[in-house]
Amino acid sequence: MPHIAHGPRIAVVGGGIGGLAVAGFLRRAGLTAGVHEQASVFAEVGAGLVAAPNAVRLLRRLGVLERFLRRAVALDWGWELRRWADGSVLSVERLTGVCERLYGERTYVVHRADLLDALRSAVPDEWIRLGARCTSVDETARGGVLLGFADGSAEEADVVIGADGVHSVVRGALTEPAPPRYSGVCAFRTLVPAAAAPEFARRPAHTIWLGPGRHFVHYPVGGGRAVNVVAFAPAGDYTDESWSATAGVEEFRAEFAGWDPRVTDLIAAGGTPGRWALLDREPLRRWSRGGITLLGDAAHPMFPFFAQGAAQAVEDAAVLARCLADAPDDPEQALKRYESARLARTTRLQQVSHARRDVNHLPDGPEQRARDATFADADPLVGNGWIYGYDPEKALA
Template identity: 70%
Template sequence: MATAEAECEQMVGAGVKNLRIAILGGGIGGLAAGAFLRREGISATIYEQASQLKEVGAGLVVAPNAARLLRRLGVLDDFLRHAVRLEIGWEFRRWQDGTVLSAEDLAAACEQLYGEHTYTAHRADLLHVLRSAVPDSGIRLGKRCVDLTTRGDGRPVLRFADGEIVEPDVVIGADGIHSVVRSTIAESSPAAYSGICAFRALVPSERAPAFSRRNAQTLWIGPGHHLVHYPVSAGRFVNLVAFAPAGDDAVESWTATATVEEFLAEFEGWDPRLTELIQAGGTPGRWALLDRAPLRRWSKGAVTLLGDAAHPMFPFFGQGAAQAIEDAAVLARCLAGEPGDPSQALRRYETLRIPRTRRLQEVSHARALINHLPDGPEQQARDKSFADADPLVANGWIYAYDLDEAPEGSAATSRSAMYWRAGRGTRKLPE
């Protein structure tokens, strides 16, 4: 057995060292891809058009499926210095009076069911720990890709705004919902406006009402609207995000703002505690949610997509960042398993990932309708269904996902699973 394992390591190691990977985009997905590829011994360079790496936006949820992968990267302990461990999750409350319709008891059951806890964090804190797993030499800033073509032998060719030309073996498009890479794989079409806009604010904890400072992810749901809040940044802030019908002036931008009065007007008549929370947040950001239909394919030759470039989804299941991290881990393993045939590795990658991400896109899309039902028989039936089901168990198909089980039978498993578990160049993984 020892001989077979050594041969497996030699075969995989020799092949992956010759691969050159270009990742377009230095956000959560791109950095996760760089980190997991490095873990597999594969050289990757991240090209980011901004002059510095920074994550705009505010809070996010790191559920067990994402926490599991952060642990395997060896960055979970650093992440926990800034994250908040939730005790209550998916606490649905009625818009008018805050009646609790349903809640996950994360403190008692989450780790027992899924082997990890659930956390909330500022997006910048997650970006920071992923950045720590990528060497400085693997990141190039101020690099805006203006063209992607393919040579006669199938090798991708990248052209950047500064005139540089790069010819890697594989291109990974982690460049978001407006992806340049996506347009070379799928028919080019603009993202559609969803008719929903989001207000967001970070409320300093000393100004936030006590009910919002609990270690809980709370969703207030009502006619045409819903509002979410949870603590981030080790409890120093409360992340507040709310969804409402988009007006004609809504734009897709993390830097656009609204007024406190506009925010309050959308939630007029809701539980008065929310008025206090909204007022404590100061000037809110506002952006329009964009919508894209799921893709049938993510890859073409030696070019593929990852994260929002592949499967943008509404944020209503809190899985956008988690799915990008899952993509990165599976893609790295597939490339390590087929170092001599990257195109085959990319086909395997999309085969493994598309069904799961498509399902999450669909259920996230449907959640907008469910959360925003007007009061009446359908709303009453929904509330009863919430009371009758444990969301922690109902969402098990999301949280229980494990990389070491999902790719069974793939080339990546047969050639590199032992290599992965040995923790090449890093700490040994838990068996």
């Protein structure tokens, strides 16, 4: 693994958003790392995501914002909440100008692959090892960490960063394995080519339709070339958490039978939808020990109802790199400082994301009407300033 004379040997397990972001921030801080990604190629997996000002601020700092903006779509129209049955607008929040004034950056939507492409541009090719599936993590007698891989190879490092997602192998070396709880909710996702999407779905808006037990989200991605659709519905006995699992278009459409035809027409215009179960995991009370730590979904998987999963991984990356750069000769202390700086914030976001499910899925009735009435008065952009105004440099200072 390449490393500078005075820096620790750092191994990142996982080449997703968090893994590439931390490698990029480490490079910016003058440290080096090896990134071990189990996939043999960087493929266009996943779907759309939101990049709020707290994430965009860090993409700018990393020097990849220009590349990110090639395919990102600015939410000029803003956030929009609609009623399931007839599409009546419950609230609209215009973001243009306001986001910049409050937080110094705009809010964007983007395909996950396009964000990965931007982050990868900050990491030298020679740092990345593809087809490297980590199978074991063991602390050595000398205070290092030995990684074992499926191909029989091994590598020793001073610092191991587990950025390997919800099924993290690295997490298993730190915590007692606890099976996730069944949430009872599953997600569907599909991409609709812009040419097949109705005009209202192509607007630069993040639209959420709220209904009993379900909600339905759409926004443009890929520079406006496609519309990302993601929807949440009761899972029944479905428990597959794989991103590669699929469902039938008619199955997806049937879940939203009786909804505004614009919803079911958009479903029909998409390709074969992906489908996965949302599994529930308790926040960890700690995620570092010795020279091993976690980042992103490996540390704090959260329901996607605040659209902060990717942003929190990028925040983790910026904080962790800064902590390691500040104490390159004492990585164990650096990891403790990192965990201390991040634990309360990510736990709070896990909790509010969890609670949002129940708010979004109220059955029609007095509670739902009271909820809808609050939307007209609320200003989530201001009310969630603790999310969007966060700056790792200030948090660490």
